Amino acid sequence: MTLTRVNSNDHPELYQLIGPIEELYQLVPIGQIDVSSDYVNYQLIGPIHAINDAVFYNTLALSNQLEAPIQLLAIEGPPLFQLVGPVPRLARIRCRFANDSHKLVDLVWTDNNHRMYRYAKLAHTDFIDITTFEGHQWVFCDALDGELNSLNPGRVKKFIASVHQNSHRRRLRVSAISSVEGLTLKRVILRLLASKIFDHWNSTDCCDCRSIGLFLESLRLPVCIQIQLANFLISCILYQFKFDSNRSNIGQKCLFDGLPLIHFPFSFTALFMLNPSVNKIRFSKDELDKILRNADEQRDFPALLRSLGQLAFRPTDGFSLPSSALSQMASHFASLSPFSAFHWANGLFALLPSAENYANSEVLIVSLLRSLVDNVPLLNANKLRAFVKTEISRQCVSFWQIGKAHLASALTLCVLRILLMELSYLEAIQNGVCRVDLIAEAQNIWSQMLSADELLKVDPGAFLRLSSSLFHSALGLDYPLTNPLEANIVVCLKKCSNEMGSENGLGKCDSLYCASLFDLLSAHLATFCQILPGDVCRAMFEFLIAHSERDNLEILLKQLAKNSAIRCGECCEKVFRSLCDLPMPSPFNLEEIWSIETKSSGKKETQAQKIDESQLSWASLLSLSDECLANSLVGVSNAKIESIVLSADFAVFQPEICLRLLISLMKIKRTLVIPFRCEFVHLILAEEAPKSRSLEFGAKLLEMHAHSADSDAFPVKSDFVSFCLAIFQPIDQLDCDQCAKRDFLLAELSFLRALFSVLPHLLTSFAPLIVQLLPDFFVSSNFYRRTLREWPESRFADRLEHSLALLCREIVRRKKCFNKLLPFVISSSLTGDRELCFPMYLLFSALDENDLALLSSNLSAAEKLKFSRLKVQFYASNKIIG
Known part of the structure; x- marks a missing residue:
């Protein structure tokens, strides 16, 4: 028998808070192994080990070898016991895990990687029967902070021997008992106070800074006890986070589960923010990668929201995500396919109604939606663009009307980005799209967003007015700014600039609104400098400087100096004169900016003078850069350039330089028609592999003679195409660096697109040969999409997929030329992707039922599985589209 008593005279003021504590201690008999009973009885006994950063893995090892588990009933956690491989005989052990202690304990199983899974939460006298195996590691943890009831080292060998001898005919009883060693008054008080605090959190419907602060103040704890209590609370939260980050009250109310964040008093806040373990929970790159991958694979967006909410735990500043997390999510979104991006947007948007009453949830969802739209390649994302223009635009109006300007501004940026992109690029890349129709659609969407006159009144910072001026500028229209409206915009911008120290700020959610306004102005700075009046322009720069971080301010000012649109005339003077009067941080001054501007102007004055046409020769053109070449050829007739090219001796110069000049001439002089020369073939043969410039030159040559009336200028087009197609090589057979391989891939696709458009x-x-070339592009696109995930390298994967999509679009338009060949393209291009990429979707759209049946019947089992997965996604995509 053992009984440890505590001395209440050490801290009488604390002893009065909790009353007598003798009832906390119980007389606990030390258990013995009884091999004669039906149960082999063994009680875990030992000191409790204090922990702060992680749970000390003190385990019950039944043998040295960890065998494969079998699936059994689990009260909490994932299904851990799965039958994997053969199970050896006599390996199973029937265990009864009982709680003989006077506290709540967790029954935890540990896998090979020391990851802990909670199987049950046992109160006093509770037990659970589980069939396990020799070598499995089980442990009892305190349910409050995860402290362990450790093994008595002297009894391990005897216990293991008994298990091996009797495991096939007896059941094993393992129990947790209360430890009575090493307890102090301070330790007991901390546990009681922590229990009271957690009970208060669990019983309070709305936890805020005031209620928690009043509760802690009522305890009147000394400062030293406050600090120790804060550290103990941290250890409790870290333990709860292991199992209850998605379900427990602590995970919900303290870390984030759609409920308001708890704001601790200052001393607790400081300890929470400085604790390395809490910071590790708040943001871990590997953890965030895992969260995003799981969201991609399982489409479990509510779980994603809860996990990201835990990363955003910032009690002092309110809700916000770390900048490193935002940049990592931006890289992940940039790697998504158009279909995945649409599913992300649809899944996140579906969470908004359930998060209506929780501001932090709405902010997180809107931040994710905006990051998604900002980073996904939008040219091929047709469904995502349509979703933004319909559902998200309607949600924008709803947010503006109910006064949630911080959310409405972020979503308005998404809609504005889509509209500006389509007005700029969509006409050039999609067939049958007229600019008049694009303008009409954009005006209709924007007018619906601003249909209610009160929207401009609820906008606290002129965001809608500035967005409207930018939108009308993209349409080529003037957005009239009257004197009262101009003055109102200036006042609103000044209000946003001074909101941190002003009593008339925008409210508690103004940081997201100001961030959206800052992104709007900085992304379209040159346009705003040209369309806004002087007073508004000055207020705009005052706002940008006020909200720029110190490390970004210098970049902002240098961008102003280097922007060609801002350097022009009166606009340049207006910008820099307005900056001169603004308060600037100490390390920055405008003299450096003016010197950059002076150097830029001097560079313009010292540009190469135009060369006399009589002095032009092939050698003189080779010595000029592309910029000087364009200036020198101004006013030079096409006949003169043709004569220079026809008289040039290519053998004297390096073939790469000659090919570069020929390509530059074709780009500068678009009406130039150079007759075909046999020396062009010698140039292509002389270039070293990979022949990227040769293929680019071949594509330009085909485009040049596409509409030429002189058929004699290029009489051997078919032979030249065959010659260029013979240059194509599989990417894995090239002996060069990665940059050269990527350029060669793009050059191959460019030549094929020119062939489709010029010589249909x-x-x-050529269809049988082209069919054999296509699978290499799909394999390469899949490879670079998986490997190049970080920006800016990931942009090449986007370019490659975009070029391949344009080629597949041409194939679909002329599918009659590929009669019965497209199924073989698809069968050779299956890469095992779980996502249906857009180029593959285009090829699927060209197949009829006979082609699909041919594919299903002639593929191997492994390839048929890949095909069936993509086929299901194709049909699902068609349902969504139409």
Whole structure:
């Protein structure tokens, strides 16, 4: 028998808070192993080990070898016991885990990687029967902070021997008992106070700074006890986070689960923010990668929201995500396919109604939606663009009307980005799209967003007015700014600039609104400098400087100096004169900016003078850069350039330089028609592999002679195409660096697109050869999409997929030339992707039922599985589209 008593005279003021504590201690008999009973009885006994950063893995080892588990009933956690591989005989052990202690304990199983899974939460006298195996590691943890009831080292060998001898005919009883060693008054008080605080959190419907602060103040704890209590609370939260980050009250109310964040008093806040373990929970790159991957694979967006909410735990500043987390999510979104991006947007948007009453949830969802739209390649994301223009635009109006300007401004940026992108690029890349129709659609969407006159009144910072001026500028229209409206915009911008220290700030959610306004102005700075009046322009720069971080301010000012649109005339003077009067941080001054501007102006004055046409020769053109070449050829006739090219001796110069000059001439002089020369073939043969410039030159040559009336200028087009196609090589057979391989891939796709657009009558004869070339592009696109996930390298994967999509679009338009060949392209291009990429979707759209049946019947089992997965996604995509 053992009984440890505590001395209440050490801290009488604390002893009075909790009353007598003798009832906390119980007389606990030390258990013995009884091999004669039906149960082999063994009680865990030992000191409790204090922990702060992680749970000390003190385990019950039944043998040295960890065998494969079998699936059994689990009260909490994932299904851990799964039958994997053969199970050896006599390996199973029937265990009864009982709680003989006077506190709540967790029954925890530990896997090979020391990851802990809670199987049950046992109160006093509770037990659970589980069939386990020799070598499995089980432990009892305190349910409050995860402290362990450790093994008595002297009894381990005897216990293991008994298990091996009797495991096939007896059941094992393992129990947790109360430890009575090493307890002090301070330790007991901390546990009682922590229990009271957690009970208060669990019983309070709305936990805020005031209620928690009043509760802690009522305890009147000394400062030293406050600090120790804060550290103890941290250890409790860290333990709860292991199992209850998605379900427990602590995970919900303290870390984030759609409920308001708890704001601790200052001393607790400081300890929470400085604790390395809490910071590790708040943001871990590997953990965030895992969260995003799980969201991609399982489409469990509520779980994603809870996990990211835990990363955003910032009690002092309110809700916000770390900048490193935002940049990592931006890289992840940039790697998504158009279909995945649409599913992300749809899944996140579906969470908004359930998060209506929780501001932090709404902020997180809107931040994710905006990051998604900002980073996903939008040219091929047709469904995502349509979703933003319909659902998200309607949600924008709703947010503006109910006064949630911080959320409405972020979503308005998404809609504005889509509209500006389509007005700038969509006409050039999609067939049958007229600019008049694009303008009409954009005006209709924007007018619906601003249909209610009160929207401009509820906008606290002129965000809608500035967005409207930018939108009308993209349409080529003037957005009239009257004197009262101009003055109102200036006042609103000044209000946003001074909101941190002003009593008339925008409210508690103004940081997101100001961030959206800052991104709007900085992203379209050159346009705003040209369309805004002087007073508004000055207020705009005052706002930008006020909200720029110190490390970003210098970058902002240098961008102003280097922007060609801002350097022009009166606009330049207006910008820099307005900056001169603004308060600037100490390390920055405008003299450096003016010197950059002076150097830029001097560079313009010292540009190369135009060369006399009589002095032009092939050698003189080779010595000029592309910029000087364009200036020198101003006013030079096409006949003169043709004569120079025809008289040039290519053998004297390096082939790469000659090819570069020929390509530059074709780009600068678009109406130039150079007759075909046999020396062009010698140039292509002389270039070292990979012949990227040769393929680019071949594509430009085909485009040049596409509409030429002189058929004699290029009489051997078919032979030249065959010659260029013979240059194509699989990417894995090239002996060069990665940059050269990437350029060669893009050059190959560029040549094939030129062939489709210029010589469609030759496609029937070249179709079998083109079909053999296509699978290499799909394999390469899949490889670079998986490997190049970080920006800016990931942009090449986007370019490659975009070029491949344009080629597949041409194939679909002329699918008659590829009669019965497209199924073989798909069968050779299956890469095992779980996502249906857009180029593959285009090829699927060209197949009929006979082609699909041909594929299903002639593929191997492994390839048929890949095909069936993509086929299901294709049909699902068609349902969504139409």
